[in-house]
Amino acid sequence: MPTAKPATGALPVMADVARLAGVSHQTVSRVLNDRPNVRRETREKVLAAIRELDYRPNTAARSLVTRRSQTLGVISFDSTLYGPSQMLYSIEQAARSAGYFISIASLRYQDVRSVREAVDRLRDQAVEGIAVIASKASTVAALAQHVGTVPMVAVGPTDPGALSGAGVDNQAGAEAAVRYLLDLGHRTVHHVSGPADWLDANAREAGWRGVLTDQGREVVPSLRGDWSARSGYEAGQRLARDESVTAVFCANDHMALGVLRALHEAGRRVPEEVSVVGFDDIPEAAYLTPPLTTVRQDFAQLGRRGLELLLQRVEAPAAPGGREASGAGHRAAIVAPELVLRASSGRPRS
Amino acid sequence: MPTAKPATGALPVMADVARLAGVSHQTVSRVLNDRPNVRRETREKVLAAIRELDYRPNTAARSLVTRRSQTLGVISFDSTLYGPSQMLYSIEQAARSAGYFISIASLRYQDVRSVREAVDRLRDQAVEGIAVIASKASTVAALAQHVGTVPMVAVGPTDPGALSGAGVDNQAGAEAAVRYLLDLGHRTVHHVSGPADWLDANAREAGWRGVLTDQGREVVPSLRGDWSARSGYEAGQRLARDESVTAVFCANDHMALGVLRALHEAGRRVPEEVSVVGFDDIPEAAYLTPPLTTVRQDFAQLGRRGLELLLQRVEAPAAPGGREASGAGHRAAIVAPELVLRASSGRPRS
DNA sequence: CACCTGATTGTTTGCGCTCACAACACAGGT
């Protein structure tokens, strides 16, 4: 088991393997790259030599000559939130099984300058494509300016503007949640939204508003949150003071959690007096007090689909006519969300 | 603002810059690498040419000759959990500001084979060092076998066995929590632990057990969880049935959340009848019902300190005597946790 | 038997860069 090796300072190179196997370095290269036209016997000799020396090809040399880095970049802005960290994970898994390395660039701020820096950084590394865990509309717009320089896809929201991508149908999810609440008998539904300019937040709000409008319900002003439990709590305090509130749709689970807390503090019972519905289905949702009705997103699938799209672009036979990616295949993979019913929602009392 | 460039298929190389600036390629290289002994005027001519061509150095060529990849690897096992994703983020930030790229390898399973694959994968990429977001003792042991081949540090638990690293003092945190509960007047404290073999879980359990033993309290058997809210919920159901339980220390916040849920369902009031304390201080902790007393970990600092240690190893003047890293500088940076008091804990009734 | 075909292997070249070394100019001291 212990790798027996002379441990001469220098690492073995292809020529060493070739010498040991009694072939030319080119034959070693052929074996390494699974080229045809190598005799079985020869191939095995080479493989044995590789094992014996614990040889590993030098990626720098390889990519210098092939002009391919086998690396994809991921730009992430809130890799600390539940959704983004899930997506990052599934992207990495998918990339690995496709034979790519993953290099990450996570940004603290979403200003144009940071975006540019991240793209530059990844380009310096010669990534072959970039997956963006997208969030704000303006950020995606900034990113889109670089789309000519390197293949790029967005992972997350359905409509990332200028970028192709894989996304959850936020609007459909929101609609399902709101329709469900109205069907239970609520006269209208309040909304705690995500931060302005966020794609997911906007789509969810649009879905909410759309259903209310379509059904001729009163559209109460939504309360603006920032995804955090704290902001949900603050919104919840305001909602709790309003006796007419019987149903609240929150743009994510963490805010819903804060709303639940605020309602509890104010003595308003959930679901008897107020129904609360979230979005995401974080693993804790089922264990909140009360367990949270929510809209589930399949983040893992999102990551996989997004990466598929990216690889299509990366491996596409380089642009037939001119600059690729311009208008051509502006595709999107849309993943359907699922409403998960739990105890935080029910019929209104009256 | 728009990058005016001829967009001839081929990217500019150093020779192009040299020609445009009227110098030799070597001078361009000197400018790029901030070498001294370049006249100001010359340097500026070169920089202008670089800007004009939007030239960017080819990293593959550079690392072929320098034998440095400027890349660090991160191995993560549960990049989806709160703590690990935080640490990943802070490691990335720190690496960037030190001028390194980050390549990640996140594993689904922690068996020896997966570990070996991850290390191989990163070595294939010629990373200069590896930061491990450590979790299980056996995994760290498996990793430690590779420590001779590439600098490696653990980020997370205090005592990662054979690896150096930066960690939170789990034991001290647990001790503080348990002592606090005992000081409130509880006769003993129950424990919902993390999964067996996990370093953090073991240290926290040891801290809990130590204080009870020291103070001559009854050491009740701990309940084994798996970090998830679900497992906390199941443990909570059992604890709720036991009337003698007045205080519970949970090895993380998500399990504490499950415990809270179970106690609530069973009609046992928190903190009046039972006090609950968690570990981590997730952002939601303050908004649970009731707000959770917990032990805060500074994950950001952990990541930073861990990376510092790694860079020390990476940039150390390559091994004076023989194989480095063996016994030499087995250092660890220990970060102190902090007990955060909230409403889920209080004096027992009697 | 000369000739072509395809499978297998080897030789040469160059990817873009940094390093070691050489070359040159210009200062001051002898």
Place this chain on the structure above:
DNA sequence: ACCTGTGTTGTGAGCGCAAACAATCAGGTG
């Protein structure tokens, strides 16, 4: 006039690999 040192620039080589091309050998074909 010479040498010596210092700052500045250029030249040549080679990092490890894959692509293009060349060479060799076997087995047909007419």
